[in-house]
Amino acid sequence: MSDTPILQVENLSKFFPVQRGLLRRTVGHVKAVNDVSFAVNKGECLGLVGESGCGKTTVARCLLRLVEPDQGRILLHGEQQTFDIASASRKEMLDVRRQMQIIFQDPFSSLDPRWRVTDVIAEPLMAQKVGRGEAGRRVLDILPTVGLGPHFADRFPHELSGGERQRVSIARALIVSPPLVVADEPVSALDVSVRSQIINLLLDLQSQMNLTYVFIAHDLSIVKHISHRIAVMYLGRLVELGTTQQVFEECKHPYTKALLASVLIPDPTHREQSYVLEGEVPSPLNPPSGCHFSTRCPFAQEQCSAEEPDLRDMGGGHWVRCHFAEELDLSEEIFAPQFDKPAASN
Amino acid sequence: MPNSQPILEVHDLHVHFKMLAGIVRAVDGVDFTVERGRCLGIVGESGCGKSVTARSILRLLPSSDTSGQILYHPDGDGQPIDLVSLDAKGDAIRAIRGKDIAMIFQEPMTSLTPVYTIGEQIMESIRQHQNLTEEEAQELAISMLNKVGIPDAERRFGDYPHQMSGGMRQRVMIAIALCCEPRVLIADEPTTALDVTIQAQILRLIRSLQQDLDMSVIMITHDLAVIAQLADFVVVMYLGQMAEKAPVVELFQDPKHPYTQALLRSIVRPDTPPREQLHSISGSVPDPRNAPSGCRFRNRCPSVHDRCVEDPPVVEFGPQHSATCWLYVDD
DSSP: OOSOEEEEEEEEEEEEEEEETTTTEEEEEEEEEEEEEEEEETTOEEEEEOOTTSSHHHHHHHHTTSSOOSEEEEEEEOSSOEEEGGGOOHHHHHHHHHHEEEEOSOTTTSSOTTSOHHHHHHHHHHHTTOOHHHHHHHHHHHHHHTTOOGGGGGOOGGGSOHHHHHHHHHHHHHTTOOSEEEEESTTTTSOHHHHHHHHHHHHHHHHHHTOEEEEEOSOHHHHHHHOSEEEEEETTEEEEEEEHHHHHHSOOSHHHHHHHHTSOOSOTTOOOOOOOOOSOOOOTTSOOSSSTTTTTOTTOOHHHHHSOOOOEEOSTTOEEOOTTTTTOOOSSOOSOOSSOOOOOOO | OOOOSEEEEEEEEEEEEEETTEEEEEEEEEEEEEETTOEEEEEOOTTSSHHHHHHHHTTOOSSOEEEEEEEEOOSTTOOOEEGGGSOTTSHHHHHHBTTTEEEEOSOTTTSSOTTSOHHHHHHHHHHHHSOOOHHHHHHHHHHHHHHTTOTTHHHHTTOOGGGSOHHHHHHHHHHHHHTTOOSEEEEESTTTTSOHHHHHHHHHHHHHHHHHHTOEEEEEESOHHHHHHHOSEEEEEETTEEEEEEEHHHHHHSOOSHHHHHHHHHSOOTTSOTTOOOOOOSSOOOOGGGOOSSSTTTTTOTTOOGGGGSOOOEEESSSSOEEEOGGGOOO
16 A cells, blocks of 8 residues: 555535426526545555445446536546546547446346356456457456356356345446456345455455455445545535544544444344434435535534535544534444343343 | 233244245244333344245235234233234224234335325224224324324324435334324334434434333344344344344344354444454355255354254243354263
């Protein structure tokens, strides 16, 4: 891991128009991603977390230009040159995609059912105009790297289990040896016993191939396990960014605290969970004024609904978007117990 | 303990589906007891038979071959009713379904009908089981919506499901399930489709309603953390068979079956060292159509040995703790 950034996202925004009526008039915009900036350093894993609708998947798709960003720059520092993905030409995108690939969430819908595994994995090479024979050889080379035998090459996706399919997706992403991989919820669709295999594989590959990950997930314990740094999103905005230690142990944003407190601990003797967040994520079509979290925040004051806080540096690379980040004491358990103790077995 | 009488007893339950490709033994010999006012957790991965077990209690399965006993003990001194012997479409089960035993399904998006308002859907359940006028039923429905924490319940009463968020829809499902004050609530992965903060709200709601109404809960999930937080007693299933059952603390502190042990080791805990390799179970859950004979976990089991090709025995480790494994049997 180094401090040299491989990817710099600056003021990225993506607004989806909402159209109504017969004439499809645009009646508003969903601000899916709103002025998001962060950097990813070479060899690190940046975790991106938040609830559904917070914009984390849209960020991932913007990074690869699978959706067109509306504003901002996405700088990819390649081996020879730096690309601005947001404004790159089709030809430049071909180079970009050799440096950056994505693993999708659902291995049941991200593999074409009519393609054999070998064709699925070779597709990025075809796009890069690599010859068929060479591509076939490289597929056979990469299969053992992701823990699949050579006999998998001729199978169809329906013959594979969820874990095997996700290994195929990983192989497809790694076949062009990209230094940067975006993983969008790569384990949420998998069974518990298979999930740890895939996490182990991702960790192994990272150290073997010196990969950089942008790891998107809603399961915080997994994000904590795999990430060096974590970015928390709420309603299209980045609300906290810092090292895993800073975000998990010294979080300064009440939303991060609420997210962490809702993680269920797999220990029946620890049931005094606290701080359950009331209410739901507001509609991104009409986000609350001022701080977007002010409607659910237990510490909200007048200032919070009046003006939107900036993302401020708290020192040591710890960024927080809250007016009262310095004053709030989030270390204590603030709310009433969530569950009682388990009944003693009789 | 004041509540230690059973309300539901499942004995030697087998559910087999006849398919073109052969017989699928979705549930193969499951035994457990649900006590009054307690929460039983059934945990397992996809294909382990946990949902089939739940649905067979309410006889919600399409043509299947169900054998065994599911004894429901109604309040008072009534005779236990064997739900397996009832006609799946008859009046007897319909009087129990939704009234005495209610169920919440996994997908709040698909288990409400889009063409009726949520108020109508709650009232349907109320008027099926209780002899109330339309106005009384509406009043009860609104009070249920309030109870499950839907703000502005009178206005939301006329909403259609598509106007609500996932968490709200799951609350509506819970309101439908609870409007007749059931004795047993079966919750089949009630929070899997929801975000973490909403999951915490829903679980807290189920827990507090369980205590208020002195209701029994069967919580079906793949998530060991949900089990740890809610269940009093746990059944671990693997490919249709019961691997282990135990009181919750005992299961987490002293698991006996190699599958339970491996599952508990493979999850990330707050104190797991970051970025270290996790324990994992090799392979993946086989297709239930070609499950291995004998112990069904044997092709993934780290402690597999010769005897595992035969059906494993149930070994008792205490009055309530047992595991189905050859490991604890001396030659």
